[in-house]
Amino acid sequence: MMQFMQRVVKTLGRIWHQLIHLWKRWFRRSPPQSFHKKSNPKSSERRVQQPTKPLSAAEYEFLFSELLEGVHRGWSQAQVTQFLEEIGPESAVNLKDSPIESAAADAYVLWLQQFGTRLLNSPVPNQELARRMVQLGELNCGKLSAVAGEIGQTLLDREANTPSPSAPTPASPVALEFTLEHYLQLGQIHLDRRQYPSALTTFEQAATHSPNHPEVLYGLGLVCHRMGLYQEAVAHLTEALAQKPGFVAALTQRGLGYKGLDDLAAATADFKSAVGMKPNTPEECCARGKALMQLKQPEEAIAAYEEALTINPESHQGWYDWGNVFYDLQRYDEAIAAYDKALDLQPDYAAAWFNRGAALGNLHRYGDALAAFEKLLEIQSHDYHGWLCLGQTLERLHRIDEAIASYERALQLRPDDPTAWRYRNAALLDMKKS
Structure with missing residues (x-):
């Protein structure tokens, strides 16, 4: 500079x-904690002269x-x-x-x-x-x-x-497949960053290339589930299974969709079917482990993830899922270690930063949790739950005014959400009492 x-x-x-x-006045100082209203133009404060040219x-x-x-x-x-x-x-x-033809600009x-x-x-x-x-x-x-x-x-x-230099040219007969693969990879990047609307758009673009591709349908189901659109998620995953009946990940994910719809019988049936399949890849081992956790078989789930990570220790998603197993078991130190491995492999993995922050908060390590949530929001600034958790963490650190600002940021994203209003109002009462 x-x-x-x-x-x-x-x-x-x-x-x-x-x-x-x-x-x-502006570039050589740190931003103040709060910003006062602009002074009256008639104030005696000397204004900066504007360039004449x-x-x-x-x-x-x-x-x-x-x-x-x-x-x-x-x-x-x-x-x-x-x-x-x-x-x-x-x-x-x-x-x-x-x-640019805009005289008003x-x-x-x-x-x-x-x-x-x-x-x-x-x-x-x-x-x-x-x-x-x-x-x-x-x-x-x-x-x-x-x-x-x-x-x-x-x-x-x-x-x-941007494709790699070795990517096929548009005239190549495999150009369409490359484009599809690219969209699948980009959709996963958006999922990792908790950028769900962008992920949905990307998988929809992939569907224009290959509407019946099981991985595309699985991606659509996964992002719909993350957005709370459980009915749509189940529909996409059912289509994926129609195209690929032995798709363990889609079966497990559909079970989670049914669970979101409170159809526990259908969810349990899918989880049991997924567990009954023999995994052939590390990804299938992870999917089977996730189903085992839903069936309350944690030790078998841990073994499934250990098998997956032994085969492919470079899977950031595998380490993240394994961390979630420990998180659900309230073994937070082990969960954090697994999230750290995921983040070593994928530093902008927003989902891992989010869960790492939550695990640290459960250990009352609020300073470290704050850093994790701040990193999450650096990657994905529109993360509603991230702003809520940041606010809660700031409250634990007795930084009430900053917590209120975080809740208000969450309300900008979801103005009608009662949780953010409740947290904000409680924090305002605490500030008035102090």
Whole structure:
């Protein structure tokens, strides 16, 4: 950043003195715990003088990089808004070649659209930049924020969708199969990150290529189950089993769907059928272990997972599922060890971060649990349950005002959910009593 600043100073001397006060005020301090309302324009506080000439693209890029750095450090919506107000609207003289036909758009948004086009046309990965742009978009600070979020998400999706150099060309006879495999892998990535709407969209795209493929139908059933759509989950999994009758994972997952529908007889029948099948792969061993847990046979379930992980110790999902067995048995230290193995193999495995945080909380290790939930929300900022658990953990650490903010973030995602309202209201009462 300092190298870039020095380069900008040398090339942009004409505006340096006019912006230096703005940068000192915003970029060289940590964000405060709370943000006060903007002062009255008639206040005696000296306002920062705006540049008299339009900014160049390089100047906008510098300011945008600093804005993203502030967002990464935790700036609030109000802080981002005031930052943008301090810059002020500029003319679009330096952006007159823009293909964007929007006279009402200000110069900063026009620049950002051009900047996004350059990023999307570049073969160089920009995942960290993309994540920060998504963070800015989630703050809902107007059009600039929305455009940044869209560009960032597109960049992340592009990185996830980029085939390997050895992938077949579109003219290849196996190109369709590669595309299908790609969608299946991307759907699993979204599941691992607890990005369920994105996972559903991805598996639906896979279904346009191969609607009767058992793995596609299984993926649809799995994500529907995660979203609480149990009836749809059972329907997809039944179709998967029609295409592949010995599909142990689909059978176990359908049993869980029936359980979600309170059809315990059908659920038990599926679990018993899954246990009765001889597993041929590590994945089938894990599925059988999950069914054994549902039948309350934990020792046999542990053995099934041990067999799977002996065959394939590099399976992050296997370690995660094994951790869940220990979690259900309230053997939290062993669960955490298994989650740690999963995270060693897949650091952005949001599901493992979530359950790791819950296990740490059950051990009253609230500081470590807080770090786990924060990591989860860094990966998936729209995780409703993640915000609830973060709030509960902050309450245990007596950080009530931050807990309330977490509950309010959960309410933004589910405004009608009574649980978040109950937690928030209880925390407000606790704060008033203290």
